[in-house]
Amino acid sequence: MAAGCGSAALKRCLEVLRDARNDSEQFAALLLVTKAVKAGEVDAKIRRQIFNAIGFTFPNRLLISRQPPDGCPEHTFRALGLTLLACFCTDPELAGHSQILNKIPTFNDILVSPCDPDSTSMIDDAYQCLSAVLATARGPRELVTKGTVAALCQAYLNCGYGSDRALTLLLGLLAVAEAKCWQRDAPHLLAVLSKLSEDFLKAEDMTKFELCEVLPRFIPLSPPLTQDSQGSECLCRLYNGLASILGSKLSQSQRDPALKLAACLVQACGSEWIPAGSAGSKFLALLVNLACVEVRLTLEEPHPLEAEEKKEVVTACYVLIEMGIQECLREEKPLLEDAQKMQLMRIMEEAFGAVIFYLRQVKDEELQDPFIFASVRILGAWMAEETSSLKQEICELLPFLVHYSEKLFKEGSTGPQTELVCTESSALPQDALRLLLPAFCHLTAEERPRDILISAGAPALLCNYFLRQWEVLASEHGSLTPLPSVEMSLQTTCGIFLNLVVTAPDLVRQDKTFSSLMEVLLKSLPVLLPQKDYLVLTANIVTLGLMMARILASSAVLQGTQSAKEFFEAAIRFLSQAHTEQADPSGGSLAAAVSPAYASVWADISELWFLGMQALAGCVPLFPWLPRAVLQARWLEGLSELLTRVAPASLDFELIAAFQGVLVELARASEPCRAVILSHHGLEWANLYGMAALEQCLSEP
DSSP states (O other): OOTTOOHHHHHHHHHHHHHOSSHHHHHHHHHHHHHHHHTTOOOHHHHHHHHHHHTTHHHHHHHHOOOOOTTSOTTHHHHHHHHHHHHHHTSHHHHTSHHHHTTHHHHHHHHHSOOOGGGHHHHHHHHHHHHHHHTSSSHHHHHHHTTHHHHHHHHHHHTOTTHHHHHHHHHHHHHHHHHHHHHHHHHHHHHHHHHHHHHHHHOOSTHHHHHHHHGGGGOOSSSOGGGSHHHHHHHHHHHHHHHHHHTSOOOHHHHHHHHHHHHHHHHHHTTTTSOSSHHHHHHHHHHHHHHHHHHHHHHTSSSOOOSHHHHHHHHHHHHHHHHHHHHHHOOSSOSSOHHHHHHHHHHHHHHHHHHHHHHTTOOGGGTTOHHHHHHHHHHHHHHHHOSSTTHHHHHHHHHHHHHHHHHHHHHTOEEEOTTOTTSOOOEEEOOHHHHHHHHHHHHTTSHHHHHHHHHTTHHHHHHHHHHHHHHHHBOTTSOBOOOHHHHHHHHHHHHHHHHHHHHOHHHHHHOHHHHHHHHHHHHHHHHHTTOGGGHHHHHHHHHHHHHHHHHSTTSGGGSSOHHHHHHHHHHHHHHHTSEEEEEOTTSSSEEEEEOHHHHTTHHHHHHHHHHHHHHHHHHGGGOTTHHHHHHHHTHHHHHHHHHHHBOGGGSOHHHHHHHHHHHHHHHHHOHHHHHHHHHTTHHHHHHHTTOHHHHHHHHOO
């Protein structure tokens, strides 16, 4: 310890601070204490002794004092108070104390106040206090709500003393509370991004690459930068800066941060930050090309990804490749020309060959690695769109994909959202199966991959997944919570099961998985039908349930149980309400039309509706109680009235055939149904619409 300030002397100073009879004695002792603090001569034990001697009361008095000692600068007492608080803040317990948190506005004011040579130590102390607060549990929230983001932005933009520390502190705050920061202080953060993007565009030295590391933290997912003129200007500068970088010969250490910055821009804005035209299309193609090369160079190595930093770069490349997939599929106002698309598809195919090669080497103990999830995610995106590429390799990988999805599903695994390379880390469920469902839907339509998926246990996994997703969708009170991703997962899972029902009926008949699925469908449809926002999912469940019921008619769950009857009643309501009559715009007659409630989604559900009608017709002979349910719904009367009132030309052949298929089976299976049809002029309109099979059935004695 410095001369004159040994441990005994410091102890004496603390006693004076505690027992001082006047301000001059206290001030003299305080000067010695702060001298020791500034010299870094205070350990944890002495720091506690200082705090125990003076607490927060004395520093608080100093901060508000406006009368400095004779011959001292105006801010002398304030500076001493800050020094003591900065000392206390080195203790994490004290840094989170309410007395420190209440001083955050004071610290902010010091950062943005005019700085003279005598006040630099106050700025240093203020940064030390704010940095310590940030490291506490309550700190980030308190800093955001008490205006520290705006103060740091102003301090950085002022380019005064300590502005580099302002940027460092901002980066730390954005790392743990990005959404809250942007929600509260978007204009201030946008001003910083504007300055950074200007510096990035102008820099001609290593500063350009250093800024590539900093900029991602200032690119928000919300609000979108493209919706703001200042944000759009920033994006333009970032595009031009990246174009100059990536068009040059780069070392690995220079290229990696540039790719990560580009990936962040893609996640925030898609491809909207890339201008249309020749230059933009060449840049986009170059970006995807570089990403594919990086993926191949890394994943084809014998021992890839030993460093976590490399995983971050490859994950960023995945984001760029996914943009490449989307742009190659884009038909409206495409950024890429057809020749560029074909070239990129070939290059991306090679990259996905490397991803598959890597995944085939993954060991069981590595399955929790978030990078595996990111790799499966991007492969799922490719498989969902490119169904003919790498078919052999994908078939060989399918058992792993099923095993991986099942492991995460059973463990309810959570992990960081690693595929988002520039947002704050958050624990989210790693639902690998959801990412693979579209691909599995394509693959179950083909014999070889379907057989592999069945052998790997995919049907049981998908059934359990469907049940879990349904439980998520349905709230405890029986109402349904709007969850588009869950709804889409349920719809796609239904599509997979429909493929299996059509192509592998023996599997449906023999595997108990499908009996369990049937039970779920029976119970879910009556809950779902009244929810008009879920018509597409309803159509999927109606059609799948009816098609499975034809195969599983002898199972106990369908033998006149209450749940079975309620399912069929709901299915009949769904099918019967799809069409109505409306005035024909071209004349005075009435025309058959899709019901208004169905019209907006008819393009998505029409095929399912026709399949459902066909399946219902097949169910009528199998369930003796089904015609009674049709009679109770008064569908026959409604359909007869529709066919009697509308112009025959307003019904196409497919619709007439669908109606006839159900009517014939009802007339054959049930005398009461036949009687209702006949009493409503069934013979006449059967003849009018060319329903020969129905006409013959009704004419039989």
